Amino acid sequence: MKFFVDTADVDAIRELNDLGMVDGVTTNPSLILKSGRDIKEVTKEICDMVSGPVSAECVALDYDGMMSEAAELAKIADNITIKLPLTWDGLKACKELTSNGTMVNVTLCFSANQALLAAKAGATFISPFVGRLDDLNVDGMELISDIRTIYDNYGFETQILVASIRTANHMKDAALIGADVATAPPGVIKGMAKHILTDKGLEQFMADWEKTGQKIV
Numbered sequence: 001m002k003f004f005v006d007t008a009d010v011d012a013i014r015e016l017n018d019l020g021m022v023d024g025v026t027t028n029p030s031l032i033l034k035s036g037r038d039i040k041e042v043t044k045e046i047c048d049m050v051s052g053p054v055s056a057e058c059v060a061l062d063y064d065g066m067m068s069e070a071a072e073l074a075k076i077a078d079n080i081t082i083k084l085p086l087t088w089d090g091l092k093a094c095k096e097l098t099s100n101g102t103m104v105n106v107t108l109c110f111s112a113n114q115a116l117l118a119a120k121a122g123a124t125f126i127s128p129f130v131g132r133l134d135d136l137n138v139d140g141m142e143l144i145s146d147i148r149t150i151y152d153n154y155g156f157e158t159q160i161l162v163a164s165i166r167t168a169n170h171m172k173d174a175a176l177i178g179a180d181v182a183t184a185p186p187g188v189i190k191g192m193a194k195h196i197l198t199d200k201g202l203e204q205f206m207a208d209w210e211k212t213g214q215k216i217v
């Protein structure tokens, strides 16, 4: 499973990228707001650092507006992926852009039918939001399983990019289902390394080592 980082915080991306943990980056208008940076400037910095796909989101709601914004965002770098909302205009723009070889990430997907439409429109990535479904007591991971089954039934090449990931368990469940990509905040990715028994075990080993009076270097 590929790891994308869901942030526009360049320092956080750099830390994970240096460890080889970053296969791509996703951003959205809320993450740009949080970064406090200019969208083109920060996206360019991310694209220079990360070789994989970097999603930059259009904010126009109509087809023509989306196409103009996509053209502008695509100028930033070769690894830009245009992020479009799962609306009829978004699907139309997706079809047009992917036909011309542009990578498209269709976002704000909350149903298997929406994911099916995105695949038919040639989306490179479909972003189902698991955390926001869980918030409504709807099992977000069940949606990922359904999309996996549908895409496999018909050999759709659209990659399932699990989004709105909130916990390390979401990462594990996405990998078990066979999602192609999971995009998560840096803290969730770092949190995957944590286990209480690792911490306790280390504490015990350190205490015993101290008692040996030895040194390795």
Ligand code: G3P
Binding pocket: 006, 026, 028, 129, 131, 132, 163, 164, 165, 166, 183
């Ligand atoms: O990848 C989409 C993500 O940024 C949304 O996450 O936690 O706001 O639902 P969240």
